[in-house]
Amino acid sequence: MVELNGPRLEPLSGQARQLVVFLHGYGADGNDLIEIGRAWQPLMPDAAFVSPHAPRPCGQAPMGREWFPLTFRDLNERWTGVNAAAPVLNAFLDAELQRHNLPGSALALVGFSQGTMMSLHVGLRRAEAPAAIVGYSGMLVTPESDAEMERFAADIRARPPVLLVHGDSDDLIPVQALFHAAQGLAALDVPVEFHISAGIGHGIDQEGLRQGGEFLARRFNRRATP
Structure with a gap:
């Protein structure tokens, strides 16, 4: 199995x-x-941060990486992709938690676009629920067939609070994906909040960053309170 790595920031508190x-x-x-x-970091001085490089060279951008390939020729390719990439990501998460001697409940996942797809897919299937998930400009990946949808719902093991953030001018993943994801998560009894950034395309604005950081800080503080 490929081992992931990437830039890290140690906690301000040490x-x-x-x-x-x-x-x-x-x-x-x-x-x-x-x-x-x-x-x-000022909001979460006790948090370590890490941003792993995805496991695959990107077919459309050779200098970049991808969690899974996108050809847009197969309706099920996102579902196939998140499932194929999940084991290597889970192994990385387990190793990082162990490196810091932390429980799974101390984890937060923050994704952008394809990274949001991975955050939601993996985060909802962890044995121990993460503290939170923040998803920017992404979507909740579901299978195409009804039979697989039943298995999809049965596979949900964790229900961490989720914040979805999306630009209303996103032409790569339209903002409707946020509403579909919020509806799908609510149907799975996953607590979900969302924020729509006016005039923003496929990216993150300062308000979206503020909302995400404050959301995580609140969730971590709740976990820390007896």
Whole structure:
């Protein structure tokens, strides 16, 4: 199995009590999101941040990486893709938690685009629920067939609070994907909040960053309170 790696930020406090893992989008790499961790450090001084490079070279952007290939010729390719990439990501998450001697409940996943697809897919299937998931400009990947949809719902093991953030001018993954994801998560009894960034395309604005950082800080503080 491929071993993931990427840039890291150690906690400002010197002692990791939480772990925030950034999952980048298609054609980028771990360097694309790690600076968000630097911006969020004052909100979460006890958090370690890591942004692994996805396991595959990107077919459409050879200098970048992908969690799974996208050809847009197969309706089920996203579902096939998230399932294929999940084991290597789970192994990385387990190793990082162990490295910091943290329980699975101290984990937060933050995804962008294809990274949001991975965050939701893996985060809802962890044996121990993460503290939170933040998904930017992404979608909840579901299978095409009704038979597989039954298995999809049965496979959900964790229901961490989720924040979805999306630009209303996104022409790559339209904002309707946020509403579909929020509806799908609510149907699975996953607590979900969302924020729509006005005039923003396939990207993250300052308000979206603020909302994401404050959401995680609140969730971590709740976990820390007896």
